[in-house]
Amino acid sequence: MNIGHGLLANRLYVFLLAGVLFSHLATYLINPIFPIFLEKNRGFGIGQVGLILGVTSFAFQIGSLLGGFLSDRLGRRTVMMSGAVLQGTAMIGYGVSQPLAAYLAFSVVNGIGLGLFAPSVKALIVSTAGVENRTTAFSWRGIAANVGIIIAGLMITLLALEANRRVFFYASAVLFLLALLTRLTLPNDRCQGESCRRTPWRDYKQILMHRSFVLFSAVSLLIWALYAQFALVLPLRGEHVLGTTSRIGLIWTINSVVLVLMQGTISRLILERINPYFSLLAGTLLIGVGLSSLGLADRFFTLSLAAIVFIVGEMMLLPIWDSLVGYFAKEELLGAYYGISNVVTAVGSAVGAAVGGNLVEQLGGVGSRLPWIGYGVTTLFFISVLGLFVWYAKDRHGRGLPQSTSGIPILKKEKVK
Template identity: 25%
Template structure:
């Protein structure tokens, strides 16, 4: 019996670089969740900006993120993972300082765009680095650990943000603390870069250009359908930080904060058993199930006012989140040719367009229909989430491992 317990509770034997990314992910997401989920509330209550403009400010971050993701993936294949990660993290720290002191509406648009840019440059490269240093048989476990770290940060961050006064009259301290956390992470990355020089990517030939990355998207059919499905899935998730924060947070900040904590705690509790259970099915079956759960959870947010039922809706929503994001990251690692892994993870930033569009649509619906039309608003948003299903289904029909002639030929030509 003792042997079994040791196996169950053992610390995973990931590469030190993987542990560096996972611990850094916890730090960065703590800083992120301290401020950004409350940004819509802060802009409305403190700065007096209307819901439609707030939706546009939040949406521009996600739209610019699409371009950053492609560029970050291409640069990391050419320059190596660490230089791109360090530069983007250091610049991201400065963005939070900007949020602390900004006052004009146009400046929030600029800062939101930069926030999306540096986030989308950094995150695909970090995921590619995790895949680089982790054997294929351990990737589900390492991406589970990364997502676990994200949600530990998601549980701690909002509580710290509320304690520091985010969403109230104070803006300076929460944003400056987030900036300091990001600066610390950039410093840790520099230490890892010099400690593990042998893990830096150094190709004799250049990696994929942005144009070649676009060619990958339209020649790898399963990857294309995965991206199209993720467009709507990412849009569904965007409402947690944007539409839902305005809809509930405009008069019930504590309830919204509690929902956010329920979301992160559910990930911590359900992530491992749910992903283990879904291993008996194909990855795209898990993604199809996830988009259905996303839709059901979103509809519940608009349908219910009772806090317990809102918590239940968040549990359903979170199950969809786990299936779509953890399984999606693993699937990209399976699909991508090794030398183009950064390009594939970068190309996955196409989903940011879905986040941008849906965040904007959510703001328009709140502005046009009013805060009293929750069932109608979130019913529309749920239908948009369900639009992912046929794309995932088509991708499943084409096969689970679609690395074919075109991407291989591209890999040789790079």
């Protein structure tokens, strides 16, 4: 990846990457074992596990909207700190709770905290990196995130962290440390004084009137519904095949190592050279193939191969998606645009987790072939819908749709009225 633009010499950008690393370290101490913990230790069914994960995604919508709105008033540093503290509190709640209602309540807290943190970081990355470095900046964000995932996976494996409650306390400690580091390293950007601009609600209405962004967001719902399945089914399928949870974290570690090694090359040779919508198509296809392949995996090696296919799809998808949101956004409304885009992420993920969990359960569970066939059929349907969108965007509704994410877009940006 080309770092000649001086991104890594920018202290604020490096601090943001460190925050992304810590956030993902905490998250992936939990993700590989959370569904198994809920199923084995708390006795919840797969449908209830999907509901808990779906509630987190739904609460993420609320947090994202609040984060986008409050960042203009309280500053992004304050919003990010608040998000990390809420997530840390939720981790403690997960560790000490028993009934389903308690897990649903703490999932709300966790989702709101994540929603406050994530869009503020993305908005700061865009404003810090600049237009010409946007795709590269988000690729480096992906690398930092996966370094955190690598560390988490190694901790799970080396410390033999099974599905028990102490891992939640470790994650909580990381999140409270993240809040402290955010307070100490990021500048105070709170808007003060009579000249301070307050974002009115009518600006949010303008975003919803931005046709190209709304169309892009609508098809993104399908992508995120499919993407959300991985965190739900990999731990359950891995435990079914391997009979243990400690090695599942190692699969995430392998994925992250692959991403760290390959993301720069993929960004430089592919993402910055082709139409971004074709990248979305290719990434979605690979994600679906990876999910379906989990059903054929019968050992650690084949589970890892299926996960690697998924992660290559993620490398094609996520930097482009984040970059396109920044492309559509007005500079003064970056937080609001990323807040809305994270609502899209949350809605798709919530529907995907809740519906996916119930379908897997109805089709015989992770030991049956039927759910994995279902993922394949669903992927083909989603690819068809996305293909129609790409055709429509390119040939019928080109306004506001770029042909590349490097340099100046070939097509002019649609103005928000």
